[in-house]
Ligand SMILES: Cc1ncc(C[n+]2csc(CCOP(=O)(O)OP(=O)(O)O)c2C)c(N)n1
């Protein structure tokens with residue numbers, strides 16, 4: 005039987021990547037945890053984009069949500085509580101060929117890592133950041149987080165927390181050099197997927213706050229929103245999210261919002277009684293830090309020798325003869 | 326001794342030959358004493374003198390004028406031969422006002438009979454209080470046995486320029502060129518170089534000031550010295566320790582330096598910020614030291630080994646990140662230019678107080694390599710070595726320098742670049758089937774790291790205890806395997822280290838042990854007492870962790886062992902202090918534990934690097950009960966513990 009040349013190759017190297025390829029370890033989150041939905045959306049995105057797994061790095065901090073990288077079939081960096089962003093920046097700085105994603109919790113991002121968040125926004129490095137906001141410290145077993153609503157009973161606030169919740173959307177919309185801000189919820193997979201996808205497609209620092217259910221410690225926190233579509237406000241725009249007819253039918257509260265409109269975004273974040281879902285802000289013209297700081301020449305031993313010799317010349321005393 | 330007011334007549338006087346001098350030039354900050362001192366040192370170095378310069382830096386940016394704390398300037402030790410430290414007290418001091426001089430007097434920095442050249446304009450200052458203060462200090466100097474020489478710096482400079490404040494330093498440079506018989510053509514060239522960005526007019530004005538200073542000294546001063554020179558046969562570079570660190574970073578092939586400003590480390594990053602881009606590198610000024618360290622770790626993880634440069638407080642902030650790099654086995658170079666601690670401490674003052682923090686820092690068992698640079702040249706090569714070790718062993722290498730080395734300048738042989746210094750290009754080849762993220766090798770604990778971008782190598786690194794696949798360890802034996810292997814790596818590195826050489830005889834009565842920047846001062850002190858017939862040697866450590874083998878055996882060959890360090894140790898003379906409660910100096914703690922030798926220690930947390938004279942005194946004190954034995958017999962068999 006004749007063997008065709010094409011059959012001599014074990015693999016042509018251009019097969020479709022399957023969803024399974026993007027799966028890593030078996031998730032150990034609680035049943036019903038919103039993180040599972042985020043994981044599913046991200047794996048689907050990687051598959052749809054046919055990302056080369058070896059070129060993708062998921063960086064996280066510490067928390068339930070920060071276990072995320074272990075569950076991906078890509079490279080991952082599960083680092084320190086609060087420090088995911090600076091690690092991710094370091095990864096990206098001289099490896100622009102890598103796709104960088106960050107998974108961080110509300111404690112991780114808005115409390116211990118808050119300073120990094122503000123500065124990461126300003127650096128505007130090309131990465132997709134998902135802040136899994138369950139309004140609680142999950143991994144350490146139920147302490148109030150900055151985003152816990154006032155009155156939240158937790159192990160550190162047994163009589164209810166005293167302070168109004170910190171608003172990450174309003175905060176981030178006030179930061180300098182902003183380039184992408186969105187809000188998603190874990191219980192509407194279609195929107196979750198679309199929003200993360202837009203974040204990924206945006207070239208710059210894409211910050212996505214995801215309201216994430218923690219049935220273990222905050223079982224009722226988002227229940228009302230889940231049950232009652234009326235509690236959400238869907239932001240739609242031809243340059244933002246466009247709803248499928250199915251969703252449009254269920255979620256009647258819609259607002260046409262141009263992602264270029266920062267003041268409008270701030271108004272929505274600061275004043276809306278409903279939970280806004282969609283792209284609040286996007287500005288494609290903010291330069292990325294890693295681009296600004298790229299080497300101008302190919303780094304070779306010759307370049308280093310030349311640079312070093314030039315420097316040494318400045319300090320040299322030559323023998324006079 | 327008010328200066329004679331004779332007319333300028335340039336007749337060179339005979340010069341007195343001396344072997345070395347320590348010269349200080351001090352002024353209010355902003356009057357250019359630094360520039361004068363550095364130029365003076367450069368000229369002397371070019372002529373072939375050994376030099377070592379030390380910056381005298383006030384704590385504030387703009388301290389009040391004419392204040393004791395405001396003294397700013399430069400100390401230059403110049404000698405016939407190579408010098409390895411800043412030397413002892415000053416033999417000649419040029420002061421732009423009496424208050425800054427008083428500061429140096431209080432700090433006991435003037436040698437007996439030191440020559441003092443003092444700006445005389447304050448004697449007739451319209452402000453009576455100033456004039457009074459001046460004459461009081463003058464009289465005090467005379468009472469203390471000094472013979473201050475009053476120099477009308479301002480008056481002379483005003484003959485040439487409108488603003489004497491901006492020209493005095495070059496006038497003083499001229500004075501010093503006359504006093505030390507330096508080559509005036511080299512001095513003119515030096516001025517042309519330092520003002521090369523300025524107009525021809527400015528350069529020529531400064532040349533005139535230089536010559537005026539020279540002529541004035543020739544006409545009015547009776548002092549003239551000549552320190553023999555040995556012109557260098559090989560090219561040398563004159564740099565300070567922080568520049569050496571910066572050059573080392575460039576030469577090591579590292580591409581990323583992440584930092585947050587902190588004295589006295591910042592100038593290394595300033596220098597790199599200026600030139601790193603020429604070799605493709607980038608300096609990232611992060612939002613804080615934690616971020617800087619995390620950024621460097623991210624970069625190293627992605628295959629571009631990075632360095633983070635800091636000092637005490639910043640070093641403390643990096644501890645959690647350092648533990649992560651140790652745990653996840655990510656190469657990282659951390660440079661700590663030590664300053665006086667604890668807390669904000671003494672930002673501009675040298676101290677060797679962070680050794681134990683470096684060795685034991687972070688939490689849990691976090692084995693890391695700790696090196697200490699011994700001099701300026703060593704700052705350069707240590708960075709290259711640190712990068713290499715970090716990448717070979719996939720671990721953290723902490724390199725300790727200090728505020729003394731940071732600003733001290735010394736000529737050292739010009740390095741010859743070698744491509745071996747650089748990291749190999751990052752591996753992006755596919756990972757063979759079955760290879761695990763942590764393929765800990767049985768003998769050495771080493772791993773072959775897999776870098777993002779390598780097909781088939783996907784895994785998630787973690788700061789949690791993990792197994793060979795980098796999966797979170799849920800069982801205890803797995804954790805133990807990682808702990809053991811990370812520790813083993815240091816033992817494997819230790820096998821490659823050479824036993825440090827003993828300075829002096831291999832055996833004897835007293836062995837002085839030091840580490841890092843005190844090498845020059847200790848060896849000079851040891852040489853001095855050896856010249857007097859004492860049986861003293863010294864040993865100097867660069868690798869603090871791991872520590873080379875053979876050190877215990879060396880210690881055991883001496884009757885007494887004494888650590889001399891620029892850090893705190895309790896003084897046995899204090900009433901409350903006993904063997905039971907004494908807190909030892911950093912290295913003494915470590916060496917006692919490692920060798921079981923009963924090591925004594927002496928330390929100083931002063932304002933400056935330890936002086937050879939101080940070490941000499943300490944050695945003589947320790948040996949005081951013994952008579953000098955000029956013909957010490959071979960003590961090879963004696964004094965074993
Ligand atoms: C420096 C440090 N401090 C505290 C902790 C303990 N810790 C681990 S996770 C966490 C909070 C997690 O909350 P969040 O970031 O909201 O993540 P979640 O578990 O809710 O996903 C804390 C306090 C730690 N690991 N490191």
Ligand code: SF4
Pocket residue numbers: 032033034036037038039068069138142143217218219220221
């Ligand atoms: S504790 Fe909450 S956040 Fe953590 S895994 Fe369980 S449900 Fe998810």
Ligand SMILES: [Mg+2]
Pocket residue numbers: 067109110111136137138139140141142149
């Ligand atoms: Mg949380």
